[in-house]
Amino acid sequence: MFVAEEDSSLSRFEQDIRSVQSRLKSYLFASVGNRSDADDILQETNLVLWRKRSDFQDGTSFWAWSQRVAFFQLMAFRKRRSQNRLILDDDVVHLMAAEAPDTLSHEKEPQEKRLRSCLAALPERQRHLVEGHYFERKSLKTLAKNFATTVPAVGQALYRARHSLQLCLQKKNSTPSS
Structure with a gap:
C-alpha cells in the first residue's frame, strides 16, 4: 500500500513539473533573453526540483515554489557568467523577473x-x-x-x-x- 501511495505522489509531482515547464521557460527567457541559456537554467531548475521534491508542501502553489527555485538557479547562472559580462545587469534582471509572473501566459x-x-x-x-x-x-x-x-x-x-x-x-x- 505504501508503494502505491508513493507512486501516486510521484506521478502527481511529475505532472506538476510538466505543467509548469512552458511558464518556467518563458520566465527564464524573459530574464536572460537567450533561449539556449533559458533551456540550460530550466534543466538545472528541473534537477533541483526533483532533488528537493520532498520539500514541496502539498496544498501550496507548485508554480510559486518552482518559480522560486528557478529564480535561485537564474541567480547562480548569472553569478557563474558574471565574469564574462555577457548578461543584462542585475537591475534589469530583477525587474524582468518581478514583472514576468504577472505578464506571462502559458505561451x-x-x-x-x-x-x-x-x-x-x-x-x-x-x-x-x-x-x-x-x-x-x-x-x-x-x-x-x-x-x-x-x-x-x-x-x-x-x-x-x-x-x-x-x-x-x-x-x-x-x-x-x-
Missing part, C-alpha cells in the same frame, strides 16, 4: 514578441551592439574595435540600450494588447 511567444519588438525599436547602432554583445557574445573590446570607438563608449551605449529595453518592456507589459 512564451507574447513575451518573446515584446522583447523582439523592443529590440527592433532601438536605434540601429544600439541594436547592433546589443546583438553583438549578448547574442554573438562579442567582448566590449571587440565591439569597440568594430565600431571604431572606445570600450567605455561601448559600455555606456550598452547601458543606454538596456535602459531603453527596460522601459520598452515595462510599457509593453503594462499594455494588455501589446
Whole structure:
C-alpha cells in the first residue's frame, strides 16, 4: 500500500513539473533573453526540483515554489557568467523577473514578441551592439574595435540600450494588447 501511495505522489509531482515547464521557460527567457541559456537554467531548475521534491508542501502553489527555485538557479547562472559580462545587469534582471509572473501566459511567444519588438525599436547602432554583445557574445573590446570607438563608449551605449529595453518592456507589459 505504501508503494502505491508513493507512486501516486510521484506521478502527481511529475505532472506538476510538466505543467509548469512552458511558464518556467518563458520566465527564464524573459530574464536572460537567450533561449539556449533559458533551456540550460530550466534543466538545472528541473534537477533541483526533483532533488528537493520532498520539500514541496502539498496544498501550496507548485508554480510559486518552482518559480522560486528557478529564480535561485537564474541567480547562480548569472553569478557563474558574471565574469564574462555577457548578461543584462542585475537591475534589469530583477525587474524582468518581478514583472514576468504577472505578464506571462502559458505561451512564451507574447513575451518573446515584446522583447523582439523592443529590440527592433532601438536605434540601429544600439541594436547592433546589443546583438553583438549578448547574442554573438562579442567582448566590449571587440565591439569597440568594430565600431571604431572606445570600450567605455561601448559600455555606456550598452547601458543606454538596456535602459531603453527596460522601459520598452515595462510599457509593453503594462499594455494588455501589446
